[in-house]
Amino acid sequence: MTDVSPTPGEPDAAAGTGIDHDCVPLSANLGLLAEGQGQLRRRPRVGDRIEEMLPDIVRQGARGPPVPRAGGAVPGGEAGIRQFLDIGTGLPTADNTHQVAQRVAPESKIVYVDNDPWYWRTRGPADQHARGDHRLYPRRHA
Amino acid sequence: MHDPGNILAGAGRTLDFGQPIAITMLGVLWHVMDNDEAYAIRRHLMEVIPSGSYLALNHPTLEVTGQKMATAIQYWNQYGKRPAPIARPVSSPGSSTAWT
Numbered sequence: 001m002t003d004v005s006p007t008p009g010e011p012d013a014a015a016g017t018g019i020d021h022d023c024v025p026l027s028a029n030l031g032l033l034a035e036g037q038g039q040l041r042r043r044p045r046v047g048d049r050i051e052e053m054l055p056d057i058v059r060q061g062a063r064g065p066p067v068p069r070a071g072g073a074v075p076g077g078e079a080g081i082r083q084f085l086d087i088g089t090g091l092p093t094a095d096n097t098h099q100v101a102q103r104v105a106p107e108s109k110i111v112y113v114d115n116d117p118w119y120w121r122t123r124g125p126a127d128q129h130a131r132g133d134h135r136l137y138p139r140r141h142a
Numbered sequence: 143m144h145d146p147g148n149i150l151a152g153a154g155r156t157l158d159f160g161q162p163i164a165i166t167m168l169g170v171l172w173h174v175m176d177n178d179e180a181y182a183i184r185r186h187l188m189e190v191i192p193s194g195s196y197l198a199l200n201h202p203t204l205e206v207t208g209q210k211m212a213t214a215i216q217y218w219n220q221y222g223k224r225p226a227p228i229a230r231p232v233s234s235p236g237s238s239t240a241w242t
Contacts, residue, residue, distance in 0.1 A: 053214040054207060081196065083163040085153050087143060088170025097166065111153045115143075 084110045143170055146186040162194035172201045
């Protein structure tokens with residue numbers, strides 16, 4: 001397997017985000033393959049490489065995240081749960097937790113938790129119609 | 143995530159912890175490098191939410207794609223953030239999944 005190193009990270013000065021495109025969480029890399037991709041100027045190169053390594057898994061992710069849907073639809077529908085705590089939300093994708101949960105029950109409350117600046121740069125517009133709360137925990141990982 | 147008490151305190155301003163809550167931790171808990179800490183985080187969350195609640199976790203595994211996933215994780219740890227261990231799910235008393 002050819003070792004393809006990404007270009008050293010540089011802030012996305014053109015977009016004015018100050019975000020290093022090569023240093024993002026894995027979930028963000030994969031999430032960008034879904035609808036969140038349009039939120040950013042370009043996809044991280046590390047994500048491209050992971051896609052080459054695991055094309056089936058990444059393509060499956062790009063069709064939409066099955067677990068978030070289950071997380072919203074099953075508890076919301078069959079179990080009647082109306083409260084959701086989404087820890088490590090990640091970038092906006094095809095079916096966000098609040099969309100799935102509030103499709104089942106519009107009164108559902110959702111709290112999103114993420115400590116990554118990518119989330120807060122891209123999440124707001126996608127979730128502007130979400131009910132519930134969006135909270136930032138800026139503490140970085142040790 | 144390393145401070146579940148802080149998360150719960152914030153969430154408590156919106157959510158009613160007297161009613162069932164569905165918690166999702168999708169592709170995040172595996173970034174906790176220390177297994178004991180990962181268990182402690184999960185335990186802390188589960189102790190606070192009432193009966194009838196749900197916890198959904200997902201986690202990369204070697205069980206399906208084997209070495210391909212191991213190679214991808216190694217690459218990720220070299221160039222991406224944040225690092226994560228290569229893990230296999232095993233049975234463990236009192237839990238559906240454990241990490242070794």
